[in-house]
Amino acid sequence: MKKKGFGVIWRFLKGSVWFFITALLFAMLNTAFNAVTPQIIRIAVDSVIGSRPMDLPEWLGRIFLIPKGSPAQSLPLFAAAILLVAVLSGICNYISRMGVAKGSEAFVKSLRDQLFGHIQRLPYAWHNQHQTGEIIQRCTSDVDVIRNFVSNQLLEVFRTTFLVILSISIMFSMNVKISLIALTFIPLVAAYSVIFYSKIAKRFRLADEAEGVLSSTVQENLTGVRVVRAFGRERYEIDRFDEHNNRFANLWIRLGRLLSTYWGIGDLITGLQILTVIFVGVLESVNGNLTLGEFLAFVSYNSTLIWPVRGLGRILSEMSKAGVSIDRVSYILDAEEEKDDPDAVEPPMNGDIAFHHINYSYEGQKPVLKDIDFTIPSGSTFAILGGTGSGKSTLMHLLDRLYELPPECGSITIGGVDIAKIKASWLRENIGMVLQEPFLFSRTIEENIRATRPGASLEEVRHAARIACVDDAVDDFANGYDTIVGERGVTLSGGQKQRVAIARMLMQKAPIMVFDDSLSAVDSETDAQIRAALKENLGKATVILISHRITTLMQADRILVLDDGAIAEFGTHEELIHHDGIYKSIYDIQMSSDDRSLLEKEESEWVMMNRNTAMPST
Numbered sequence: 010m011k012k013k014g015f016g017v018i019w020r021f022l023k024g025s026v027w028f029f030i031t032a033l034l035f036a037m038l039n040t041a042f043n044a045v046t047p048q049i050i051r052i053a054v055d056s057v058i059g060s061r062p063m064d065l066p067e068w069l070g071r072i073f074l075i076p077k078g079s080p081a082q083s084l085p086l087f088a089a090a091i092l093l094v095a096v097l098s099g100i101c102n103y104i105s106r107m108g109v110a111k112g113s114e115a116f117v118k119s120l121r122d123q124l125f126g127h128i129q130r131l132p133y134a135w136h137n138q139h140q141t142g143e144i145i146q147r148c149t150s151d152v153d154v155i156r157n158f159v160s161n162q163l164l165e166v167f168r169t170t171f172l173v174i175l176s177i178s179i180m181f182s183m184n185v186k187i188s189l190i191a192l193t194f195i196p197l198v199a200a201y202s203v204i205f206y207s208k209i210a211k212r213f214r215l216a217d218e219a220e221g222v223l224s225s226t227v228q229e230n231l232t233g234v235r236v237v238r239a240f241g242r243e244r245y246e247i248d249r250f251d252e253h254n255n256r257f258a259n260l261w262i263r264l265g266r267l268l269s270t271y272w273g274i275g276d277l278i279t280g281l282q283i284l285t286v287i288f289v290g291v292l293e294s295v296n297g298n299l300t301l302g303e304f305l306a307f308v309s310y311n312s313t314l315i316w317p318v319r320g321l322g323r324i325l326s327e328m329s330k331a332g333v334s335i336d337r338v339s340y341i342l343d344a345e346e347e348k349d350d351p352d353a354v355e356p357p358m359n360g361d362i363a364f365h366h367i368n369y370s371y372e373g374q375k376p377v378l379k380d381i382d383f384t385i386p387s388g389s390t391f392a393i394l395g396g397t398g399s400g401k402s403t404l405m406h407l408l409d410r411l412y413e414l415p416p417e418c419g420s421i422t423i424g425g426v427d428i429a430k431i432k433a434s435w436l437r438e439n440i441g442m443v444l445q446e447p448f449l450f451s452r453t454i455e456e457n458i459r460a461t462r463p464g465a466s467l468e469e470v471r472h473a474a475r476i477a478c479v480d481d482a483v484d485d486f487a488n489g490y491d492t493i494v495g496e497r498g499v500t501l502s503g504g505q506k507q508r509v510a511i512a513r514m515l516m517q518k519a520p521i522m523v524f525d526d527s528l529s530a531v532d533s534e535t536d537a538q539i540r541a542a543l544k545e546n547l548g549k550a551t552v553i554l555i556s557h558r559i560t561t562l563m564q565a566d567r568i569l570v571l572d573d574g575a576i577a578e579f580g581t582h583e584e585l586i587h588h589d590g591i592y593k594s595i596y597d598i599q600m601s602s603d604d605r606s607l608l609e610k611e612e613s614e615w616v617m618m619n620r621n622t623a624m625p626s627t
C-alpha cells in the first residue's frame with residue numbers, strides 16, 4: 010500500500026485512535042492470557058501425572074491457594090485457575106472488540122461525513138466530468154472495504170505479530186530443537202498463503218467487476234422501464250441479465266474451487282507440520298528431554314502459531330484491496346474544492362450585467378462562445394434566442410460561476426464588480442435560475458417550493474405557485490401540497506415540474522432571475538399566462554429569458570440572437586422582425602395563426618400592465 014494510503018487512514022483515525030489503542034492493549038492481554046493456559050496444563054500434568062515438584066513461583070502459588078506438596082489435591086485449583094484465565098481472557102476479548110467496533114464506526118463515520126461534505130463543495134465542472142454511479146460506488150463499496158480493513162485487519166496485523174513472537178519465544182524457552190523443526194515449516198506455509206492470495210486477488214477483482222456489470226444492468230433496466238415496455242424488449246432484457254448473471258455465478262464457482270484447493274493443500278501442509286512436531290516431541294519425551302506437560306504445552310503453542318501464519322496471505326490480500334479502495338476514495342478527497350478569492354465581496358446585485366468579450370471553450374473542445382460582448386441593463390427583461398448548442402446555457406453557467414471563466418477569456422461584471430471577485434454563495438443566492446429539465450427532490454411539493462427559503466409560510470409557497478400557474482394543478486392532487494413527487498410519489502408532467510421549479514425560484518426573491526428554456530414543456534397558452542403573472546410580480550428584478558419560442562421572448566426589452574456561439578443579431582422585437590435575419594425567419598416559421606391571435610391578445614394586455622408592480626411579500 011502506498012504511503013499516501015496509510016496517510017488517509019491516519020487522517021480519519023485521529024479522532025478514534027484511543028479506541029484502537031485500548032483495543033490493541035486488550036487484544037495483547039487476551040493473547041497473553043491464552044498463552045498462560047498451556048503453562049497451567051503443563052504444570053498440572055507434570056505435577057499430578059508426572060509427580061514432579063511444581064515449578065510455580067511461590068507468589069503465584071499463594072495467589073491461587075495451591076497447597077505445597079500435594080499435587081492431586083490441587084487439581085480443582087488448577088481447573089479454577091484455567092477458568093479464571095478463560096474469564097479474564099474473555100473480558101479482554103470483549104473490551105478489545107468493543108474498542109474496535111467503536112473506533113471503526115467513528116472512523117468510517119468521519120470518513121463518510123468528510124467525503125460527503127467535500128463532494129458538496131467540489132465544483133460543478135468536476136461533477137460533470139465524473140459518472141454519478143462511479144462516485145456513489147467509491148462512497149459506498151470502497152468505504153466499506155476500508156472499514157473492513159480498519160475493523161478486522163488493522164488490529165489483526167499487530168495482534169498476529171505479537172502472538173507469533175510470544176509463541177515462538179515460549180517454544181524456544183521450552184525446547185530449541187523442536188522449535189527449530191516447527192519453524193522450518195513456517196516460511197513454507199507463509200509463502201504458500203501469500204502466493205495463493207496474490208494470484209487469487211485478480212479473480213476477486215473480476216468477480217467484483219462482474220457484480221458491478223450485473224447491478225448496472227438492473228439499474229439501467231429499471232431507469233429505462235418505459236422504453237423496455239414500449240418496445241417489448243422484456244425477453245431481450247431477461248436474456249441479457251441471464252448472461253451477466255451466469256458469468257457472475259461461474260466466476261464465484263471457480264473462486265470456490267480455487268479456495269477449496271487452497272484450504273485442502275493448506276491443511277495437508279499444516280497436518281505435516283503438526284505430525285513432525287508430535288513425532289519429534291514424542292521422541293524427545295521418550296529420551297527424557299521433554300516432560301509430558303511440556304510436550305502438551307508445546308503442541309498447543311504450535312497450533313496457535315500456525316493458524317495466523319496461514320491467514321497471512323488473506324491479510325495481505327485484504328490490505329492490497331483496501332489500498333486500491335483508499336486510492337479511489339483519495340482521488341475524490343484530493344480534488345480541489347470550489348474556493349472564493351480571499352478578497353471576495355458581497356456587493357449589491359441590482360446593477361447592470363455586462364459580458365465583456367467572452368471567448369470560452371470546455372476542456373479540450375472547440376470554442377463554444379466567440380467574442381460575446383453585451384450588457385443587460387438593470388431591471389430590464391432580456392431575451393436570448395439561439396439554435397440548439399449555440400451556447401445559451403453556457404453563458405448562464407458562466408454567469409452563475411458553475412464554470413469558472415479563465416481571466417484571459419474575458420470577464421462578466423454585475424454593477425461593475427467582476428463576478429470572479431464576488432463570493433460564489435452570494436452570487437448564487439442573488440441569481441435565481443430555472444433550468445430546462447428541472448430537478449425536484451423526492452419530497453412534498455411544499456418542501457420542494459420552499460427549498461430556496463426554508464422559513465417561508467405555506468401562504469408564501471402558495472403565492473409563488475399561483476404566479477407559476479401551478480397552484481390549481483397542485484390543488485387537484487389528493488394530498489395537495491403534501492403530495493410527494495418523484496420515485497416514491499406522484500409523477501409530475503414535464504410542464505408541472507417546470508412550473509414547480511419556477512415557483513421554487515420565485516421564493517428566492519433574487520434580484521436576477523434566469524429562465525433557461527424553462528417554459529419549453531408548457532403549451533403556448535399556459536406559457537403566456539405564466540409570463541403575464543410574472544410580469545405583474547417580478548418588480549425590479551433583472552430577468553433573462555432563454556427560449557426557442559418567439560412568443561416567450563418577443564416582449565423582452567432587448568433580444569440577443571446567438572448563432573454558433575457568436576452574436577448574430579441584437580435589438581427589440583420590432584427591430585428584429587424588420588430585418589432579414591435569423592430572428593425574422595424563425596418568427597415567420599413559428600407564427601401560426603393561433604400564435605398570431607395569442608400575440609395580438611398579449612400585446613393589448615401588455616399596454617394595460619404596470620410593469621413596475623413589485624412582488625407582494627406575502
Ligand SMILES: Nc1ncnc2c1ncn2[C@@H]1O[C@H](COP(=O)(O)OP(=O)(O)OP(=O)(O)O)[C@@H](O)[C@H]1O
Pocket residue numbers: 137371372374377395396397398399400401402403404526
Ligand atoms: N459540460 C460540457 N462539457 C463539454 N461540452 C459541453 C458541456 N456543456 C455543453 N457543451 C457543449 O457546448 C455547446 C453549447 O452548449 P449549450 O448547452 O450552452 O447550448 P444551448 O444553446 O444551451 O443548447 P440547447 O438549446 O440545446 O440547450 C454544445 O456544443 C455542447 O455540446
